[in-house]
Amino acid sequence: MDISPYDAIVVGSGATGGIAALTLAEQGIKVLVIEAGPQVKRDEASNHEPKSTLKRLSGLITKKNANQCQHPGYWKNNPDLYSNELKHPYDFPKKKPFLWTQGKQFGGRSLTWGGITLRLSSEDFHPAKKDGFGPNWPISYEEISPHYDFIENFCGIYGRKDDIKEVPNGKYIGEIPLTENENVFGSKVKSKLNYPFIQSRGFDRNSSVKEKNWPKSSSLGSSFKKALDTGNVQIISNYLVESFEINKITELASKLTIVNLENGYKEVLDCDLILLCASTISTLRILLNSEYKSNSSGFKDNSGKLGKYLMDHISICRFFSVPKAKNSDKSLDNPPDLSGAGSFFIPFGSNLPEIDDINFHRGYGIWGAIDRLGIPKFLQKDVNKSIGFLIAHGEVLPREKNSVSLSRKTDEWGIPIPYIEFEWSENELNMAKHMEKTIQRSVKAANGKIKNIDELMNIPLGSLFTKNLIALSDSPPPPGYYIHEVGGAPMGLNEENSVVDKFNRLWRCKNVLVLDGACWPTSSWQSPTLTMMALSRRACLNIKKT
Numbered sequence: 001m002d003i004s005p006y007d008a009i010v011v012g013s014g015a016t017g018g019i020a021a022l023t024l025a026e027q028g029i030k031v032l033v034i035e036a037g038p039q040v041k042r043d044e045a046s047n048h049e050p051k052s053t054l055k056r057l058s059g060l061i062t063k064k065n066a067n068q069c070q071h072p073g074y075w076k077n078n079p080d081l082y083s084n085e086l087k088h089p090y091d092f093p094k095k096k097p098f099l100w101t102q103g104k105q106f107g108g109r110s111l112t113w114g115g116i117t118l119r120l121s122s123e124d125f126h127p128a129k130k131d132g133f134g135p136n137w138p139i140s141y142e143e144i145s146p147h148y149d150f151i152e153n154f155c156g157i158y159g160r161k162d163d164i165k166e167v168p169n170g171k172y173i174g175e176i177p178l179t180e181n182e183n184v185f186g187s188k189v190k191s192k193l194n195y196p197f198i199q200s201r202g203f204d205r206n207s208s209v210k211e212k213n214w215p216k217s218s219s220l221g222s223s224f225k226k227a228l229d230t231g232n233v234q235i236i237s238n239y240l241v242e243s244f245e246i247n248k249i250t251e252l253a254s255k256l257t258i259v260n261l262e263n264g265y266k267e268v269l270d271c272d273l274i275l276l277c278a279s280t281i282s283t284l285r286i287l288l289n290s291e292y293k294s295n296s297s298g299f300k301d302n303s304g305k306l307g308k309y310l311m312d313h314i315s316i317c318r319f320f321s322v323p324k325a326k327n328s329d330k331s332l333d334n335p336p337d338l339s340g341a342g343s344f345f346i347p348f349g350s351n352l353p354e355i356d357d358i359n360f361h362r363g364y365g366i367w368g369a370i371d372r373l374g375i376p377k378f379l380q381k382d383v384n385k386s387i388g389f390l391i392a393h394g395e396v397l398p399r400e401k402n403s404v405s406l407s408r409k410t411d412e413w414g415i416p417i418p419y420i421e422f423e424w425s426e427n428e429l430n431m432a433k434h435m436e437k438t439i440q441r442s443v444k445a446a447n448g449k450i451k452n453i454d455e456l457m458n459i460p461l462g463s464l465f466t467k468n469l470i471a472l473s474d475s476p477p478p479p480g481y482y483i484h485e486v487g488g489a490p491m492g493l494n495e496e497n498s499v500v501d502k503f504n505r506l507w508r509c510k511n512v513l514v515l516d517g518a519c520w521p522t523s524s525w526q527s528p529t530l531t532m533m534a535l536s537r538r539a540c541l542n543i544k545k546t
Contacts, residue, residue, distance in 0.1 A: 001236065001267065003032060003234065003236065003269075004030070004234055005030060006030045006031060006032035006234070007024075007029045007030045007031070007272060007273065008024055008029055008030070008031050008032070008271075008272065008273040008274070008275060009031075009032050009033075009034060009256060009269065009271050009273065009274050009275070010024075010031055010032070010033045010034070010275045010277055011033075011034050011241050011274065011275065011276050011277055011278045011283075011286070012033075012034075012035065012036075012108055012276070012277035012278040012279065012282070012283075012516070013033050013035045013106050013107060013108055013219060013224055013235060013277075014103070014107060014108025014109050014110045014219055014277065014279065015108070015109070015110045015113065015219055015223075015529050015532060015533055016277040016515045016516045016532050016533060016535075016536040017033060017108065017219065017224070017275075017277035017278075017515075018107075018110070018219030018220075018222065018223030018224035018227060019151070019219075019223045019533045019536045019537050019540070020275045020277055020515055020536050020537075020539075020540050021033055021223070021224060021227040021233050022223045022224070022226055022227040022230075023536070023537050023540035023541060024232075024275075024540055024543070025227045025230040025232035025233050026230060027540075027541075027543075027544050028232065029232065029543075030232050030233075031227070031232060031233045031234070032233075032234055032235075032236070032269075033224075033233060033234070033235040033236070034235075034236055034239050034241055034258060035104075035105070035106055035108075035235055035236070035237045035238075035239070036104040036238070036239065036240045036241075036261065036278070036282075037083070037103075037104030037105035037106065037108075037237065037238065038105055038106070038237050038238055039105070039106045039237055040080075040081075040105050040106060040107070040111075042211075042212065042213065042214055043210075044078070044080065045078055045080075045081060045107075045111055045207045045214075046078060046207065046208060046209065046210040046211075047076065047077060047078050047208040047209075047210070048078070048210075052078055052079060055078075055079045055080065056069065056074065056075060056079045059079050059082070062086075063085065063086065064084050064085060064086055065079060065082050065084075065085060066085055067085060067097075067099045067100060067101075067480075068082045068083075068085065068099070068100075068101050068102070070099055070477070070481065071099065071101060071481060071483065073101075073112055073114070073483075074101075076208055077111075077112045077206075077207070077208045078207075078208065081103055081105060081111050081112050081207070082101065082102070082103065082112070083102035083103060083104045085102075087411070087412065088102055088104065088411065089409070089411060089417050090281070090407075090417050090418040090419070090420060091407045091409055091417060091418070091419045091420070092419065092420045092421065092422075093421055096421055096422060096423045096478075097478045098420040098421075098422050098478060098479050098480040099477070099478055099479070099480035099481045100281060100418075100420065100480050100485075101480070101483045102279070102282070103279075106220060106224075106235070106237065107207075107214075107218050107219050107220040107224065108219070108279065109279060109483070110217065110218045110219045110220070110529075111206075111207040111218050111220070112206065112207065112208075113206060113217055113218070113529060114202075114206065114339075114340055114527070115202040115203035115205075115206050115215075115217040115339055115340030115341070116200060116201065116202040116340040116343075116367070116527040116529075117151075117152065117155075117157050117159075117170070117201050117202040117203070117340060117527070117529070117530040118167050118201055118345070118347070118365075118526040118527055118530065119145075119148050119167060119168045119170055119526070119530065119531070120141070120144075120524050120526055120531050121141065121165055121166055121167065121168055121349065122140065122141040122142075122165075122168075123165075123166075123349070123350065124141075124349075124522075124524040124525075124526070125137040125139065125140055125141050125144075126140070127350075127362065127395075127522055127524075130350065131361050131362070133361050133397060134397060134398050134521075134522060135398070135490065135492060135497070135498075135521045135522065136521070136522075137491070137521055137522065138491055138492050138493045138498070138501070138502040138521075139491075139502050141168070143538070144531070144534050144535065144538060145168075147534035147535070147537045147538045148170060148171075148530065148531075148534050149170070149171050150534075150537060151530060151533045151534055151537065152170045152171040152172070152530075153171050154222065154223070155203070155216050155217075155222050155223075156173050156203075156216055157170060157171065157172055157173065157201060157202060157203070157341070158172055158173060158174055158175060158176050158201065158202065158203070158204055158340075158341035159172040159175065159199060159200070159201030159202070159341060160172065160175050160198065160199045160201075162196075162198045162199075164196055164198065164347060166196070166347050166348065166349030166350075166351060166363075166365075167198065167201075167345070167347045167349070167365075167526065170201060172201070175199055175341075176199070176204055176339070176341040176342045178199060178344060179336045179369075179370055179371040179372065180325040180326075180327045180371075181322060181324065181325050181370040181371050181386045181388070182344055182368075182369065182370045182371070182388075183325075184322075184325045184446070185322065185344075185368075185370060185388070185442075185446045185448075186344060188445045188446045188447070189346065189442050189445050189446065192445040193353070193441060193442065193445050195346050195348075195353065195442065196346060196347055196348065196351075197344060197345075197346055198344065198345050198347060199341070199344060199345075200340060200341055200342070200343040200344050200345050200367065201340070201341060202217075202339065202340020202341045203215060203216060203217035203339060203340045203341060204337075204339050204340075204341055204342065205217070205337065205339050206218070206339065206340075209337070217340065223533075238260065238261045238262050239258045239259065239260055239261065240258065240259050240261055240413065240415070241256065241257070241258050241278065241286050242257040242258065242259055242266070242286070242289060242413075242415050243256075243257050243286060243289040243290040243295055243298070244256045244257070244271065244274055244286070244290045244512065245257075245290070245295065245297035245298065246297060246298065246299050246509055248297070251299070251508055251509060251510075252272075252509060252510065252511045253271055253274050253299070253509055253511050253512050254270065254271065255268050255269070255270065255271065255297075256268070256269045256270075256271045256274060257269075259413045259415070261413070264412075264413055266413075271511075272511060273511050273513075273543070274511065274512045274513070275512075275513045275515055275540070276512065276513065276514050276515060276516065276518070277515045277516050277536065278516065279516055279517070280310075280485045280486055280487070280488060280516055280517040280518045281404055281418050281420065281485060281488075283488075283489070283514060283516050283518045284306075284307055284310075284404045284418070284488040284489060284518055285404070285406070285415075285416075285417075285418045287306060287307075287489055287499075287514070287518075288306065288307055288404070288405065288406050288416075289406065289415065289416065291306060294406060294416075299506060299508050299509040299512070300508045301499055301506075301507075301508070302495045302496060302507065302508065303492075303495060303496060303497055303498055303499055303507075305400075305489075305490060305497070305498065305499055306488070306489055306499050307403050307404045307405050307488050307489075308400045308401075308402070308403045308488065309398040309399065309400060309402065309403075309487045309488065309490055309521075310402045310403055310404055310420070310422055310485065310486075310487045310488050311396040311397075311398055311402065311485065311486050311487040311520070311522070311523035312396060312422070312479045312480055312481075312482055312484055312485045312486070312523070313393040313394060313395070313396060313482045313484045313523065313525065314393065314394050314396055314424060314428040314431060314432055314476050314479075314482075315391055315392060315393040315394070315476060315477060315481065315482045316391070316392045316432055316435045316436055316439065316476055317389060317390070317391045317477075318389065318390050318391075318436075318439050318443070318450050319387065319388070319389050319450070319451060319452070319453050319456060320387075320388055320389070320390070320443045320448045320449060320450045320451060321382065321385040321386065321387055321388070321448055321449055321451055321456055322370065322385065322386050322388065322443075322446050322447060322448035323384070323385060323386075323447060323448075324384055324385060324386050325386075336371050336372045337372060337374070338369050338372035338373065338374075342369070342372060343367060343368065343369040343372065344367075344368055344369065345365055345366065345367055345368075346365060346366040346368070346390075346438075346442065347365045347366075348363055348364060348365055348366070348438075349363040349364075349365065349525065350362060350363035351363070352364075352434065352438075353438060353441075355434060355437045355438065355441070356434075356437075358434065359430050360427045360428070360430040360431045360434070361397060361427055362394065362395035362397065362427075362431070362525070363394065363395060363525055364392050364393060364394030364395065364431060364434075364435060364525050365392070365393065365394075365525050365526065366390050366391065366392045366393075366435075366438065366439065366442070367390070367391045367392075367393065368388060368389060368390040368391065369388060369389060370386050370387070370388030371386050371387070371388070373387060373389070375387060375457060378458075379457050379458050380456065380457060380458075381455065381456060381457060381458055382456075385456075387456050387457075388448070390439045390442060390443070392432075392435035392438065392439060393482055393484070393525060394428070394431045394432075394435065394525050395522070395523050395524055395525040396424075396428055396479075396523050397425065397427055397428070397522075398487060398490070398521065398522055398523070399425060401421065401423075402421065402422040402423070402479075402487075403420075403421050403422070403488070404418050404419070404420050404488050405418075405419045405421070406418070406419060407419035420480075422479040422480070423479070424476065424478075424479065428476070429476070432476045484517075484523070484527065484528055485517060486517035486518070486520035486523050486528055487517070487518065487520050487521070487523065488518045489514045489518040489519055490519065490520065490521035491504060491514075491519045491520075491521055492521060495507035495508065498521070499514070499519075500513070500514050500519050503538070503539050503542045504519050504535065504536075504539040505539075513539055513540075513543075515532070515535065515536040515539055515540075516532055516536075517532055519535065
């Protein structure tokens with residue numbers, strides 16, 4: 001293995017890994033990035049039909065993508081960007097399914113990221129001040145805001161300043177127009193129901209779109225690309241990180257064990273600084289394998305919270321039809337593709353409409369779009385109607401029983417696999433009922449009707465493929481489905497109640513930083529990736545000061 005001298009190791013090359021590598025490299029720090037997957041070419045990452053559909057069906061039949069195929073993104077993106085679950089397994093109780101989406105390649109899951117970039121609000125960083133449940137973050141909105149600014153300016157985010165406190169304004173380069181039917185929908189839910197309605201904020205496309213260059217929603221088209229251009233970053237591919245060991249005198253990490261996925265050989269790297277950006281569950285797996293309970297040379301977690309308090313967003317999805325607006329067939333300057341910015345939000349947060357009694361803590365928002373699904377007219381059952389969807393996703397409370405631990409089972413390289421135990425509580429299920437009623441009211445206000453997808457489209461053999469899809473069921477999909485998993489190594493103000501400090505460092509192993517979603521003490525309701533990236537930059541800028 002040909003590696004040049006390095007000062008820091010970044011594990012993972014996705015959204016947070018790209019920002020970490022860039023931030024360190026621009027300070028003159030030599031960075032080695034370890035990626036568990038291969039390098040992919042731009043054209044290989046795009047969606048190619050009908051080839052991609054055949055691959056998806058193969059992934060379903062062979063169970064290579066048995067869990068990941070339940071997510072709609074799997075049917076939109078190139079299925080090669082979803083990891084082989086037979087090679088990278090995980091375990092869960094039979095009665096408590098968890099759907100874990102993995103992306104092991106250069107760029108990680110940033111290649112399949114939907115690209116929504118909503119900021120968390122001041123209230124989201126200190127939610128317990130309002131309802132008394134669970135922890136607050138050890139940082140404030142004011143501390144993270146400059147890093148939001150940087151990420152938005154650097155990436156080129158689209159959006160509109162709507163002056164809604166639940167989703168603070170950001171730095172935007174312009175707007176992507178709503179479709180005519182989305183404008184009509186928004187005006188009706190605002191006028192009839194007094195619901196907030198905003199243009200979504202984010203990127204104009206993701207890697208499924210066939211283009212020459214990587215989109216900026218991917219780390220390969222933004223942060224990681226620029227990091228490599230500094231000359232201070234190198235990357236090795238197809239290496240899985242197993243664990244790190246500490247020097248018992250200094251209590252600092254000194255060795256990192258990695259395994260070559262092509263030949264199974266294990267190697268040990270010296271390290272002065274480790275930044276974990278492998279995605280929440282993969283990072284927790286590394287931490288659990290490195291903790292003294294499973295590794296005699298491991299670090300100590302004095303909080304007892306490592307692997308516990310895992311969270312994801314609970315969600316409800318409904319398709320609907322509305323009468324076509326007068327100008328809805330008029331072409332837009334930008335084609336109405338579905339994207340992070342090409343969509344809309346009803347951003348309630350905890351300022352929820354009072355439908356019956358609100359018998360749950362925290363809040364949610366509703367993401368939606370109309371006329372952006374790319375459905376050919378010949379497949380639509382009623383060409384005089386427009387097809388849309390609404391997806392409500394809400395905050396999940398941190399609960400000790402929702403956890404990641406190490407299974408007795410191992411992968412083919414002898415590394416214990418994650419065992420994920422997670423189920424919705426009464427709080428989340430009550431929230432889902434409220435979501436359902438809010439969606440029904442919204443569609444009714446727009447003179448629309450909620451329908452099953454096979455009522456909206458003529459799908460050949462459709463019932464064979466749609467009858468078992470979780471997204472189309474009446475009940476909330478199981479945890480993991482929304483791919484917003486966070487928690488398990490929460491940050492806090494002291495080592496008795498948290499795994500990492502306010503700058504993402506392990507309390508008893510200060511040269512290991514947890515920069516992805518694992519460090520979150522609460523989940524909020526917004527899409528988390530923008531905040532993960534901002535936290536990563538903040539923590540890496542602090543490294544130079546210490």
